[in-house]
Amino acid sequence: MMVNNGFGDFPQELLRVVEVELLLDRMNEYMWRESKEFCEYPIVKGGSFDVDLYSACRHRRNLCKRSIVDDLESDLAEMGNHSEANLPVNKGFCVYHAIEGSYEGEDYPVGYDGTTRMGDYFRYLVPTVFASIEDFPEPLRRGIAVSDRLDFTVDRLLDNECINEYFPTMYQG
Secondary structure (H helix, E strand, O other), rough: OEEEOOOOOOOOHHOOOOOOOHHHHHHHHHEEEHHHEEOOOOOOOOOOEEEEEEEEEOOOOOOOOHHHHHHHOOOOOOHHHHHOOOHHHHOOOOOOEEOOOOOOOOOOOOOOOOOOOOOOOEEEEOOOOOOHHOOOOHHHHOOOOOOOOOOOOOOOOOOHHHHHHHHEOOOOO
């Protein structure tokens, strides 16, 4: 799952999908268990998660990784399906966030030593049990961009300028 808040690019192949905004809304509703259309969900993964990299801007008040993990675990206990940690723990999704900011350098992924730019995606949450495309209802799978180049267990930073190289095709079934 890639969260960009208007900063990272979308793969061009995804943008070519007919009624892509509606499709992404339907996928989002499904992921958050808010879908009236798709009410059957995969078995809860029951895994755990790790925080890999995290936003300096979003967590500027406290950059302590243990504190961020504690907050995510607390949110999961309180909010369940509506917490961000639910995505890796129960759904098995990696969560990547785009580097944001009102100016270049305001935000960066804490824990990453290389050069980054606004819009690059960094791996934020990593599940211990991974999801697969089959975890989505068949009608939603056409909204999944596919990469034969990335390994989400290894790749921590995605260069925004290479997004189309990373995701050259859409899932075809």
